[in-house]
Amino acid sequence: MKALKARPYLMIAPAMTIFAVFALYPIIYMLYLSFFKWNMLGPKIFIGLKNYANLLSSKEFGKVFSNSLYYMALSVLLSIVISLAVALFLKKKTALNGFLRASIFAPYIISLVSVSLIWLWFMDLDYGLLNFILGLFGVKPVDWLSDSHMALTSLVIVSVWKGLGFNTLILASALQAIPEYLYEAAELDKAKPFSVFRSITLPMISPTLFFLALTNMIASLKAFETVALMTQGGPSNSTNTFVYYIYQNGFQFFKIGYASAAGVVMMLFIGAFTIAYFMVLDRRVHYR
Amino acid sequence: MSTPMIELRGIHKSYGAEKVLENLDLRMEKGGFTVLLGPSGCGKSTILRLIAGLETASAGEVLIDGASMREVQPGDRGIAMVFQNYALYPTMTVRENIEYGLKNGGIAKKERDRRIAEIAELVGLGDYLKKKPQFLSGGQRQRVALARAMVKQPRIFLMDEPLSNLDAKLRGQLRKDLIELYRRLGSTFVYVTHDQVEAMSLGTKVILLEKGKIRQEATPEELYARPANVFSARFIGTPPMNIIEADPATSARFPGARHLGFRPEKARITVDRSAVPSGDLIFPGELVTHEMLGSEVLYQVNGPGWKVQVKLYENRRIPFGPVFIHVDRKDIFSFDGDGNSMESPAPGGNR
Numbered sequence: 109m110k111a112l113k114a115r116p117y118l119m120i121a122p123a124m125t126i127f128a129v130f131a132l133y134p135i136i137y138m139l140y141l142s143f144f145k146w147n148m149l150g151p152k153i154f155i156g157l158k159n160y161a162n163l164l165s166s167k168e169f170g171k172v173f174s175n176s177l178y179y180m181a182l183s184v185l186l187s188i189v190i191s192l193a194v195a196l197f198l199k200k201k202t203a204l205n206g207f208l209r210a211s212i213f214a215p216y217i218i219s220l221v222s223v224s225l226i227w228l229w230f231m232d233l234d235y236g237l238l239n240f241i242l243g244l245f246g247v248k249p250v251d252w253l254s255d256s257h258m259a260l261t262s263l264v265i266v267s268v269w270k271g272l273g274f275n276t277l278i279l280a281s282a283l284q285a286i287p288e289y290l291y292e293a294a295e296l297d298k299a300k301p302f303s304v305f306r307s308i309t310l311p312m313i314s315p316t317l318f319f320l321a322l323t324n325m326i327a328s329l330k331a332f333e334t335v336a337l338m339t340q341g342g343p344s345n346s347t348n349t350f351v352y353y354i355y356q357n358g359f360q361f362f363k364i365g366y367a368s369a370a371g372v373v374m375m376l377f378i379g380a381f382t383i384a385y386f387m388v389l390d391r392r393v394h395y396r
Numbered sequence: 397m398s399t400p401m402i403e404l405r406g407i408h409k410s411y412g413a414e415k416v417l418e419n420l421d422l423r424m425e426k427g428g429f430t431v432l433l434g435p436s437g438c439g440k441s442t443i444l445r446l447i448a449g450l451e452t453a454s455a456g457e458v459l460i461d462g463a464s465m466r467e468v469q470p471g472d473r474g475i476a477m478v479f480q481n482y483a484l485y486p487t488m489t490v491r492e493n494i495e496y497g498l499k500n501g502g503i504a505k506k507e508r509d510r511r512i513a514e515i516a517e518l519v520g521l522g523d524y525l526k527k528k529p530q531f532l533s534g535g536q537r538q539r540v541a542l543a544r545a546m547v548k549q550p551r552i553f554l555m556d557e558p559l560s561n562l563d564a565k566l567r568g569q570l571r572k573d574l575i576e577l578y579r580r581l582g583s584t585f586v587y588v589t590h591d592q593v594e595a596m597s598l599g600t601k602v603i604l605l606e607k608g609k610i611r612q613e614a615t616p617e618e619l620y621a622r623p624a625n626v627f628s629a630r631f632i633g634t635p636p637m638n639i640i641e642a643d644p645a646t647s648a649r650f651p652g653a654r655h656l657g658f659r660p661e662k663a664r665i666t667v668d669r670s671a672v673p674s675g676d677l678i679f680p681g682e683l684v685t686h687e688m689l690g691s692e693v694l695y696q697v698n699g700p701g702w703k704v705q706v707k708l709y710e711n712r713r714i715p716f717g718p719v720f721i722h723v724d725r726k727d728i729f730s731f732d733g734d735g736n737s738m739e740s741p742a743p744g745g746n747r
Binding site: 210289290292293294295296298299300303307311312314318348394 | 448472
């Protein structure tokens with residue numbers, strides 16, 4: 109009897125162990141470290157909530173916070189809108205569409221480091237592909253990565269490009285799952301194309317949109333590689349985002365406690381944001 | 397004959413190499429309840445979808461009320477369609493489902509409200525207007541589909557096997573509702589089904605199709621009393637007509653006939669050959685099954701090279717084993733080598 113009761117726990121023990129060691133323990137340790145001043149070598153000095161006080165009063169962190177929100181909002185919005193447009197365009201199952209879908213999916217499987225290096229070249233001020241193309245149309249070269257007004261948007265472009273294939277794939281399969289007879293019924297109901305899109309297509313794929321928007325949001329709040337490789341947070345912190353800021357403070361300035369406090373704030377923010385997102389939008393999603 | 401409500405002229409339709417309809421001509425009269433009946437793959441749904449404009453014919457023309465529909469969009473044809481799987485919009489409430497077509501048709505809010513209230517009352521959906529289709533039963537969904545069609549006040553109702561997803565009891569109920577609805581509205585109905593009982597009970601005219609060709613076009617009464625061919629005879633009736641090959645003994649009485657047919661309810665069974673009235677055709681065979689169905693009993697009798705069913709309305713036990721089936725001469729149908737009826741000229745039969 110006793111052995112039977114223990115069995116389910118034994119079965120999930122391996123997964124739970126991995127979760128505990130690699131997720132739960134680091135979180136708790138981060139929380140612990142956030143109350144200390146520590147440079148990784150010297151002794152840990154307990155300073156209570158001082159790290160949090162410093163963090164929240166830091167102008168730099170305010171900038172990082174707003175950068176992260178801007179990056180998230182713009183990249184999620186562009187990702188969803190562009191991939192939905194592409195998915196609608198590629199909805200029909202033809203050989204050409206299959207090829208196109210595979211092609212735009214390709215960036216998704218390339219390492220983000222490689223992607224960053226490719227785009228570093230694309231966006232080069234003097235020798236980049238983008239400025240070359242713009243030049244053909246007589247447009248003045250854009251300083252993609254060193255203009256503090258442009259750099260963050262440039263990183264958004266890279267992130268949208270990378271995620272486009274995946275988002276399109278998911279949306280295209282959601283579109284294909286909408287039964288054809290609904291469109292026929294709408295045709296008999298005199299529905300105009302825009303009305304069909306708004307009243308049938310959008311509600312039918314709303315669970316997918318809901319899911320994609322959320323995963324994209326969380327992923328974009330965790331952006332790191334592009335920042336680290338392409339701009340190092342610059343110019344003048346204009347592209348510094350959550351994770352890069354944590355990395356900077358932890359492993360460049362060796363302010364481990366301070367970086368941990370930033371990590372805790374970021375975790376709480378994402379958690380609260382996700383809960384709010386569910387509370388506001390979940391009711392408006394149609395589940396089958 | 398006055399202008400038919402729906403006319404198909406020389407329709408060809410193929411999907412790739414597969415020809416579904418070939419040179420089909422069809423007329424459906426105004427205010428009629430026409431049933432397109434046939435086994436799956438006979439092209440009946442394709443005909444309906446051509447009328448609706450959801451499919452385009454490879455050649456030929458569809459006319460509604462005398463006007464060519466070549467350039468007319470499905471929404472502008474004055475038709476409403478009820479789909480087999482209802483095709484309700486799952487993200488909309490019952491009310492929104494019914495209202496959607498009216499909204500797109502530019503009908504004012506006040507008039508929409510009035511019509512929806514009226515229809516909801518008529519089909520008994522008043523309590524469900526705010527619900528989404530997924531919370532309704534099959535029968536309720538079908539009523540919503542009907543309401544959505546009716547509210548548009550179309551001149552033609554197209555119905556594609558609307559009852560086939562329902563259980564038998566509900567089907568019977570909705571069949572009666574449909575007849576009542578048809579009588580009340582007086583619109584033109586076109587109804588597709590593979591169920592001959594539905595066709596017989598609903599239609600004022602039945603068009604029996606096989607492999608894209610019309611095999612018989614007749615009223616239900618005619619279809620039962622005068623099948624134009626073996627296919628028609630075998631399709632209609634519960635159970636359908638018995639068909640057996642003519643042999644030397646019978647061909648003396650039916651010269652030229654290749655197949656003989658009789659309805660299960662017209663045959664008699666006896667164990668005593670001398671009791672058979674003179675003039676009746678006699679088939680000696682062996683009684684193998686006995687199914688008590690309530691008011692009637694269904695028997696299966698096997699003979700050399702044939703199996704027939706006999707339906708008797710008297711409940712008496714006939715012992716299994718050798719029996720004689722006998723049928724009155726006037727209840728025998730004879731068919732020639734092509735399977736066509738040799739009795740009376742078949743109205744609208746093979747062309």
